[in-house]
Amino acid sequence: MFVKRLISGVVLVALALVVIIRGGWLLIAATAFLTLCGMQEFFGAVGLTSTELTLGKGGEGSQNRLPKVTLLSILSMAGALIYDILLVFAAEKYLLVGVIITMLMLLAVYVFAFPKYSYIDVLKAFFGMAYLALPLGCVYLTRVKPDGQILVWLIFLSSWGADTLAYCAGVLFGKHKMSPVISPKKSVEGAIGGILGAALLGLIYALVFKRPASAYAILCGCGAIISIVGDLAASGIKRENSIKDYGRLIPGHGGVLDRFDSMIFTAPVIYFLSLILL
Secondary structure (H helix, E strand, O other): OHHHHHHHHHHHHHHHHHHHHHOHHHHHHHHHHHHHHHHHHHHHHHOOOEEEEEEEOOEEEEEEEEEEOOHHHHHHHHHHHHHHHHHHHOOOOOHHHHHHHHHHHHHHHHHHOOOOOOHHHHHHHHHHHHHHHHHHHHHHHHHOOOOHHHHOHHHHHHHHHHHHHHHHHHHHHOOOEEEOOOEEEEEHHHHHHHHHHHHHHHHHHHHHOOOOHHHHHHHHHHHHHHHHHHHHHHHHHHHHOOOOOOOOOEOOOEOHHHHOHHHHHHHHHHHHHHHHHO
């Protein structure tokens, strides 16, 4: 398991390097792919989509569970694609249009299919789009900023870097549980180590690329704080719905929401704080 996790982690970092450096359509395509995969995982976790049992070629010995989508989940994912397209052609000017279109489509289905879907189903579908498409879109928005080719890496430093440093600090110094019900292994000391470590990474990164050191340290530190919330929120949804992993897309890591849970929250923080501080 450790070897599989290590190999897939290296491959993931390599793919991230290629996609972020190239930017453009490759980045928006990768963003859309991760968004749709993450939405499908979320819908499955909260019960908006179901799974149906199918038999493989080997009969009962090779059963698989395939996702069974609903009209609400399809329209929510369509809204996410509309939003990603607007990111390219309309930048920030008309992004709210994508959100409103999604809301109107979901409400139309609720009204004309009533009482097939409950208002809770509509809320789940809308939240799935808002939870994945809007934050992940901030990766692209950060990348297309004038200094975006440098700035965008703060998203990864403050999420993946903070995760790694928080784990190390937790192993070495962890004594006080931060959220024993949601994530028993996470400690207050680990969180502090992750936040301070992320701020230090931002500082070093700024010095290497001759950027504002204090601003980059603050950006990474704040991103790390929010990444903890994102991580715990995703874990809370899993625990509430009694699932171990959201998916199996990334060997050894689980699904998109298992690996990118902290980055989902970090991306908008880095984007909007950079508008203020830089």
